[in-house]
Amino acid sequence: MNKKMKIEALWLIGVLVVLGAAAGLNIYTTGLPAFSIATKETPHTNINPNNHIIDVTGEQWAWVFTKENATGTHTCTDSLTIHVNTTYTLIVSSSKGSHQFAVIHDLYIAQFDIQIYAVPGQNNTITFTPVHTGVFIFECVEYCGYDHYLMRGYLTVVK
Numbered sequence: 273m274n275k276k277m278k279i280e281a282l283w284l285i286g287v288l289v290v291l292g293a294a295a296g297l298n299i300y301t302t303g304l305p306a307f308s309i310a311t312k313e314t315p316h317t318n319i320n321p322n323n324h325i326i327d328v329t330g331e332q333w334a335w336v337f338t339k340e341n342a343t344g345t346h347t348c349t350d351s352l353t354i355h356v357n358t359t360y361t362l363i364v365s366s367s368k369g370s371h372q373f374a375v376i377h378d379l380y381i382a383q384f385d386i387q388i389y390a391v392p393g394q395n396n397t398i399t400f401t402p403v404h405t406g407v408f409i410f411e412c413v414e415y416c417g418y419d420h421y422l423m424r425g426y427l428t429v430v431k
């Protein structure tokens with residue numbers, strides 16, 4: 273092995289060490305419990321009545337959130353405010369609203385690792401518990417027509 277080959281081998285080993293360390297750090301960090309900002313259960317059909325239930329309806333082209341509590345029924349469009357360390361169940365469906373069609377939408381809340389389809393005539397449920405306060409973006413990630421891009425808003429988690 274001449275000198276040039278030794279230098280090349282050293283460079284190769286150096287690059288592999290750096291890439292390996294980056295990959296290891298990435299796997300370690302994303303696996304930490306603190307990295308996740310919400311705990312999540314897989315979709316199920318038996319909803320715990322102690323959970324706070326929110327009806328979510330995808331329409332062309334808005335997300336409508338309906339909550340019921342002691343003070344009555346509250347409806348918000350393209351925004352939702354919830355409380356930290358509280359368990360919520362979203363019941364997600366699609367409706368035609370004031371438009372011509374009910375189509376499939378897909379609610380995506382990136383930082384909560386939540387993605388759930390809104391299908392006409394079907395209730396999909398997902399249960400989660402936010403563990404950090406903040407303002408997070410949600411959006412529709414299923415192309416659903418002309419104003420698909422408008423189907424986005426803010427999820428606010430308060431104390």
Ligand SMILES: [Cu+2]
Binds near residue numbers: 413414423
């Ligand atoms: Cu949509």
